Amino acid sequence: MDNFRYAMFCLLVLMCFGDKLDQKQIEEIERVERSAILNAVKFNILNFMPRLTKIVFRKRWSQFLQLLKDRQEVLIPLIRARKKASEERQSKLNDKKDDYVLSYVDTLFDLQLPDEKRNLTEKEMVSLCNEFLNAGTNTTSTALEWIMANMVKHSHIQEKLFREIKGVVREGQEEVKEEDLQKLPYLKAIILEGLRRHPPAHFVLPHAVTEDVVLDKYLVPKNANINFMVADMGWDPEVWEDPMAFKPERFMGSDNSSGEVFDITGSKEIKMMPFGVGRRICPGYGLAMLHLEYFVANLIWKFEWKAMDGDDVDLSEKLQFTMVMKNPLQALISPRFK
Template sequence: MFCLLVFMCFGDRVEDKKIKEIEQVERRMVVNHSRFNILNFWPSLSKIVLRKRWAQFLQLRKDQEEVILPLIRARREVKEQRLRNLNVEGNEHVVSYVDTLLDLQLPDEKRKLNELEILNLCNEFLNGGTDTTTTALQWIMTNLVKYPQIQEKLLLEIKEVVGEGEEVVKEDDLGRMPYLKAIVLEGLRRHPPARLVLPHAVTKDTVVGEFVVPKNGTVNFMVADMGWDSKVWDDPMAFKPERFLNGEREVSFDITGSREIKMMPFGAGRRICPGYGLAILHLEYFVANLILSFEWRAVDGDDIDLSEKQELTIVMKNPLCAHISRRDAGSRAQVHD
C-alpha cells in the first residue's frame, strides 16, 4: 500500500531502499503524533518545559526533509526539462501528486508553494492515504477470517466475475462485485479507522436543533457511534455485509451522505475526505485479490480478538494471526499481519 502511495506521490518507481527510508521516517512521526501534539499548545512555554521533546520533533522533521526533499527537487527538475523540451529518460510520464503541487498557485498570496509546504502536503498524502486504508484493510480481513461463510460467499462472487483460472482481479472487474463493495462498507461502518473526523468550526453563531454553537466554536462528529446506532442499524455490532444490498442484490448506499447520513467514515458534504474514492478502490482491489489468491483461516483454538487500541487510527490491540494457503496449492503457512 505504501509503495503504491509513494509512486502516486512522486511519479517514479522509487528504489526499495528509498521506500523503506520514507516509510520509517513517516512511521516514526505517526507513532509519536500524540507525544508531539502537546507542542502545539503554548509553544513559547513548551519549548522551555519540554526541551527534549522539541529536540526530538525537530530532529525527526530534519530526517523527513533529508529523505523527501530530494524526491521533490528531482520531480521539479523533470518538470523543468519537459518545459524546455529536452529529452527525458523514459517514454512514459505519470502526472504525480507532486506535479500538481508544483503547479499550484495560491490566489490570495499570488505565489506558488515553497518546498516545505510541498513537503507538508506530501507527508499528509502518504500518511492519510496509507495508515487509514491499511487499518481498514486489517479489520476487513479479520472479519473474513472470523466469518468464513462470508469469505466463501465473496470467493464465489469473484470467480463468477473473473472466471475460473484467472489469477488476478482487475480494476475493471470491481464494479461487478456488489457483495465485495458491501463487505468494504460494512468494514468501514463496524470498524471506522477514526472515532472522530477532523474538527470543524463555525464562522458565526449557529443554531443546530436545540443547541447554539458559538462563533469559532469547535464541532466534531462521533463517527463510530453513528455507525453503531441501534436506532439506525439492526444489530449494529454484528458484521453483516448484506445490510448494504437491496432486493436486486445491488449496493444503493451513498457513502458521501448527499441523500442521508447513516455513517460517515470519510466525513460528509463539501468537507468530505477528497481521497474517499481512492480509498474504497484500494480496499476493494486488495481484498478481492487476497481472497482470490489465498484461503484465510483462523489458527486452531485461537479466537479472533476484536479488541482495539488507539494509535493515529484505531488499530487491532492484538494483530491478526491466521493460516493462509494458496487456492491452487495445498501448502499452508502461518502469517502475522
C-alpha cells in the first residue's frame, strides 16, 4: 500500500506543480499532506462553535494552526517557483523548443473570484493544491490496493486480463499506453467491479436540501444533513446478483442486459455511486478511472502477482480516512518478461 500511495502521490505532484521534483521535496509534501489526512477526524470538532472550541480545545487548535503553517511553508515556495516559470515562459512565447506542460497550479494564477473581483491568495492556492493532492491520492491508491488484492485472490481473473492486454499490446512493448486502454473492456469491467465491491469511501460528503422534500414517503426537512450509503448500494442483493462476489463479467456484454458500457455517473439509473452522482459528482472521477486503468494494466502486464506462501488474501476492512484493507496486501511479484 505504501508503494501504491507513493506512486500515485508522485504522479499527482507532477500534475499539480508541473515539475519533476526531487525525492526530498516530494517526501516533504507527502509528510504535511499525510499529517492532514491522519488528523482530519481529530480536527472535525473544531468546526463546531469555533469561539467555544478555541477555549475548550486550545491545544488542538494550536496543533491545527501549526499543521496549516507547515503546509504553507512547504507548498508556497513551489507555487512561487511555478509562477516565476510561467511568467518567464510568457516572455518567450516564440521559442519553438517550448516543452512547457500546463499544470493544475498554472490554472489557479488567473482564476478570479467573481463576487470579490480578485485573484486567489497564496494561502487559498495552498488549500486547493492540498485538496487536489489528498483527494486524488488516498482514494485512488485505496481502490488500487483492493483491485490488486482481488487479482491475487482470483488468479483466473488476473490471467484473463493478461491475455486481453497481450492481444492489444505489441510483443516487446514495455508499457501499456493510454491509447491502449480504450481497447481493454475486461480491464474496465475489473475497475468497475473493484469500485462496486470495495468503494474507498462508504459514504459521500454530506449534503443538504434547500427546501422540505418528501422522498419515498419520508420527509427530508430543509437544511437537514443527508448522506448516501455508497457501499450498501453496491452490495444490494435486489440490484446485484451474488453482490459480495468479485465478478467483473457482470459489467461485460454477457451479463449486462443492455450490452452498453456501465454509466458510472448515474445519469440513466443509479446502481452504485462510488464518486457520487449528479451535479455534485466528484469532478475528478474521469482522472481516477484513467489512473486506475493505467496502473492496473501495467502492473499486470509487467508482473505476475501471487499470494505470499500460498496464504489466502484477507479482505477484512478498517476505516483510515478511506476504507482500507485491515491487513495490507502483501504479494509475491515476478517479472513476466526478462
